[in-house]
Amino acid sequence: MEAQASQFMAENPEHAPARRRPAEADSATYDREHRGTVGEVRSEVPRMRCTAVNVHYGDKHAIRDVSLDVGKNEVLAMIGPSGCGKSTFLRCLNRMNDTVVGCRVSGEILLDGKDIMAPDVDVVPLRARVGMVFQKPNPFPKSIFENVAFGPRIHGLAQSQAELEEIVVSSLQKANLWGEVKDRLAHPGTGLSGGQQQRLCIARAIAIQPEVILMDEPCSALDPISTAKIEQLIDELRRNYSICIVTHSMQQAARVSQRTAYFHLGDLIEVGETDRIFVKPQHQLTEDYITGRFG
Amino acid sequence: MSEPSQPVRDSFARVEAGMKRRRAAERRFRFFGKCAVGLGLGFLVILFVSIVGNGYSAFWQTRITLEVTIDEASIDPSGVRDPAVLQAADYGALIKQSMRELFPDVSGRRNRIALYGLVSNGASFDLRDRILADPSLIGTTISLSVAADDDVDMLMKGHIDRGAPEADRRIKDNQLAWIEKLEADDRIGSAFNLDFFSNGDSREPELAGIRGALMGSIYTLFVTLGLSFPLAVAAAVYLEEFAPKNRWTDLIEVNINNLAAVPSIVFGLLGLAVFINFFTLPRSAPIVGGLVLTLMTLPTIIIASRAALKSVPPSIREGALGVGASPMQAVMYHVLPLALPGMLTGTIIGMAQALGETAPLLMIGMVAFIADVPAGVFDPATALPVQIYLWADSPERAYVEKTSAAIIVLLLFLAAMNALAVLLRRRFERRW
Ligand SMILES: Nc1ncnc2c1ncn2[C@@H]1O[C@H](COP(=O)(O)OP(=O)(O)OP(=O)(O)O)[C@@H](O)[C@H]1O
Numbered sequence: 066m067e068a069q070a071s072q073f074m075a076e077n078p079e080h081a082p083a084r085r086r087p088a089e090a091d092s093a094t095y096d097r098e099h100r101g102t103v104g105e106v107r108s109e110v111p112r113m114r115c116t117a118v119n120v121h122y123g124d125k126h127a128i129r130d131v132s133l134d135v136g137k138n139e140v141l142a143m144i145g146p147s148g149c150g151k152s153t154f155l156r157c158l159n160r161m162n163d164t165v166v167g168c169r170v171s172g173e174i175l176l177d178g179k180d181i182m183a184p185d186v187d188v189v190p191l192r193a194r195v196g197m198v199f200q201k202p203n204p205f206p207k208s209i210f211e212n213v214a215f216g217p218r219i220h221g222l223a224q225s226q227a228e229l230e231e232i233v234v235s236s237l238q239k240a241n242l243w244g245e246v247k248d249r250l251a252h253p254g255t256g257l258s259g260g261q262q263q264r265l266c267i268a269r270a271i272a273i274q275p276e277v278i279l280m281d282e283p284c285s286a287l288d289p290i291s292t293a294k295i296e297q298l299i300d301e302l303r304r305n306y307s308i309c310i311v312t313h314s315m316q317q318a319a320r321v322s323q324r325t326a327y328f329h330l331g332d333l334i335e336v337g338e339t340d341r342i343f344v345k346p347q348h349q350l351t352e353d354y355i356t357g358r359f360g
Numbered sequence: 361m362s363e364p365s366q367p368v369r370d371s372f373a374r375v376e377a378g379m380k381r382r383r384a385a386e387r388r389f390r391f392f393g394k395c396a397v398g399l400g401l402g403f404l405v406i407l408f409v410s411i412v413g414n415g416y417s418a419f420w421q422t423r424i425t426l427e428v429t430i431d432e433a434s435i436d437p438s439g440v441r442d443p444a445v446l447q448a449a450d451y452g453a454l455i456k457q458s459m460r461e462l463f464p465d466v467s468g469r470r471n472r473i474a475l476y477g478l479v480s481n482g483a484s485f486d487l488r489d490r491i492l493a494d495p496s497l498i499g500t501t502i503s504l505s506v507a508a509d510d511d512v513d514m515l516m517k518g519h520i521d522r523g524a525p526e527a528d529r530r531i532k533d534n535q536l537a538w539i540e541k542l543e544a545d546d547r548i549g550s551a552f553n554l555d556f557f558s559n560g561d562s563r564e565p566e567l568a569g570i571r572g573a574l575m576g577s578i579y580t581l582f583v584t585l586g587l588s589f590p591l592a593v594a595a596a597v598y599l600e601e602f603a604p605k606n607r608w609t610d611l612i613e614v615n616i617n618n619l620a621a622v623p624s625i626v627f628g629l630l631g632l633a634v635f636i637n638f639f640t641l642p643r644s645a646p647i648v649g650g651l652v653l654t655l656m657t658l659p660t661i662i663i664a665s666r667a668a669l670k671s672v673p674p675s676i677r678e679g680a681l682g683v684g685a686s687p688m689q690a691v692m693y694h695v696l697p698l699a700l701p702g703m704l705t706g707t708i709i710g711m712a713q714a715l716g717e718t719a720p721l722l723m724i725g726m727v728a729f730i731a732d733v734p735a736g737v738f739d740p741a742t743a744l745p746v747q748i749y750l751w752a753d754s755p756e757r758a759y760v761e762k763t764s765a766a767i768i769v770l771l772l773f774l775a776a777m778n779a780l781a782v783l784l785r786r787r788f789e790r791r792w
């Protein structure tokens with residue numbers, strides 16, 4: 066199916082779907098009043114369920130009334146033009162927006178049926194369950210080993226030094242970084258190349274074995290080979306975890322995800338099975354975006 | 361212009377033409393920079409040359425060698441060697457006796473007093489200490505090197521003109537003759553001035569030392585550092601990392617900034633009112649000095665520490681929080697180590713300020729004349745800058761070089777402190 070979607074895009078860049086919307090729905094004249102998400106926002110086996118989520122940065126309404134599920138053992142891809150709120154929405158899922166001054170989040174976000182937005186929820190264990198890889202690689206200015214070992218250590222995941230080393234090594238291996246850094250684990254993580262740093266951050270995130278992993282453009286600084294390895298990793302992780310991935314690469318979304326959500330100016334325009342979205346987008350904006358007409 | 365290639369050539373030529381101006385501006389800027397650095401270095405050299413030139417001689421002292429016969433009858437008539445008796449005996453008489461033996465033809469009370477004036481009053485204490493340490497010397501004749509009087513010292517160092525009319529000289533003609541005799545006998549010479557480093561202040565310039573003030577400064581700074589660094593770091597971390605941003609924290613921030621600009625003497629008054637009058641802590645004590653200087657340096661260190669914390673990229677905090685670190689863990693493991701070098705820089709600036717501060721110490725009595733070397737933070741003491749001020753204010757010629765010497769000690773202390781800070785910073789930076 067994945068192959069089918071990308072093949073479709075390669076062969077039919079000018080493809081016109083059966084149901085075309087009127088021209089007024091074009092991005093330039095997009096009518097903000099007629100919002101509402103096209104497609105099925107709910108999943109049959111949800112891991113996370115968001116309902117009517119709104120995010121404000123001061124006066125700016127960055128996310129409007131978004132409802133969306135992240136299924137179990139599912140990779141959910143979020144696509145959309147720059148500045149449409151993908152990162153903002155992603156950061157709601159582990160309450161990273163709490164740390165942003167002037168950012169207000171409202172709505173309901175359930176993780177395994179429990180509301181993580183409740184005031185009495187402790188964000189520390191929440192973030193251990195919902196891990197995150199940021200858009201810009203941000204390794205700690207410490208050794209490569211320390212970068213990965215930090216999470217397991219503060220959560221007490223390892224009983225002994227040997228166990229900790231095992232976690233570090235396996236995390237680095239999964240992130241496809243082990244071969245490059247095995248001889249210099251004591252060197253600073255900031256001394257790695259951009260792509261290596263990003264893989265270090267992925268290793269750091271998976272070292273605490275979260276249930277949900279949020280990835281904000283994890284491959285934007287990687288070469289095709291590393292990207293393929295990361296995508297393979299994502300596919301493996303899907304067996305046990307749920308993954309939300311923000312990406313600007315339609316091919317990547319088509320390759321790794323089961324469901325795709327398209328955001329536009331803070332609205333969730335369309336959600337659906339990845340294969341369906343790329344073959345038969347229902348909304349004009351989605352179609353324009355994935356056929357490369359704008360964005 | 362009509363040709364398509366023309367504008368390209370044109371803009372290239374324009375860039376070329378502009379380059380000359382840009383390069384000239386660059387050169388000019390560098391030249392000014394070099395001038396500024398050169399000027400700064402020049403003044404620094406002048407400062408050092410004048411201070412060291414004035415002060416180095418204070419590290420040397422003129423000493424006179426005397427043959428002192430320790431007459432048992434005069435210091436321990438009973439012969440019991442009772443320390444109390446030895447302690448109270450009149451050693452000055454022995455010194456005078458030996459001086460008379462050196463110059464047997466000096467007669468008359470006035471002349472004798474002038475003769476005795478060649479050696480320091482401290483000579484008898486030196487002799488007493490020798491005897492107390494080794495009573496078996498009683499009854500023998502020992503060769504004793506004693507400090508010369510400060511006027512003799514000045515004469516030997518060339519600060520008194522031997523050719524000047526007698527009335528303009530503090531060393532009279534007869535004294536000059538005796539000194540020349542001593543020189544001929546090779547009994548007068550120069551030695552390293554240990555007294556300067558082991559004595560407290562004194563009314564006699566040749567006995568005055570820096571130790572009291574140095575220890576006072578060390579104790580004071582110890583108290584200041586011990587209080588202000590942890591307090592300031594805790595305050596900065598709380599305000600920067602944990603406190604909500606609202607009107608109250610804004611108000612606190614404004615007040616901290618204002619506090620940094622308050623003249624230091626006001627802190628002295630505050631210390632006098634609060635620590636001495638209300639809490640009845642001892643006057644002139646390093647503990648009070650340290651408390652007052654803590655108040656003064658706190659805002660400096662808080663501001664520097666907050667700036668250091670601000671400069672830590674937020675992505676580091678996000679990274680730590682993103683793997684589930686609590687805010688305190690994120691700060692302790694990642695933010696604080698990154699900010700620590702900046703905090704140390706702020707601390708060293710604050711401590712340097714505190715070390716050089718005089719005004720608030722005047723208010724709390726650390727300007728009193730204190731001859732004893734303090735043994736703790738509750739003993740009366742002065743501090744180095746106050747000592748410099750006191751000596752600079754003294755009329756005797758010998759205090760001029762003492763003042764410069766004290767400045768040298770102060771600067772060396774400062775340099776040592778800075779070196780320590782650099783060393784610490786290196787250590788913290790190497791940890792990553
Ligand atoms: N800290 C902030 N303060 C104010 N506005 C913000 C902040 N972060 C994001 N925004 C705004 O919210 C909107 C959504 O930003 P967001 O970072 O989520 O976009 P994005 O979809 O991730 O874009 P990109 O693909 O470029 O990463 C943007 O208009 C942005 O300007």
Ligand SMILES: [Mg+2]
Nearest residue numbers: 151152200281
């Ligand atoms: Mg983004």
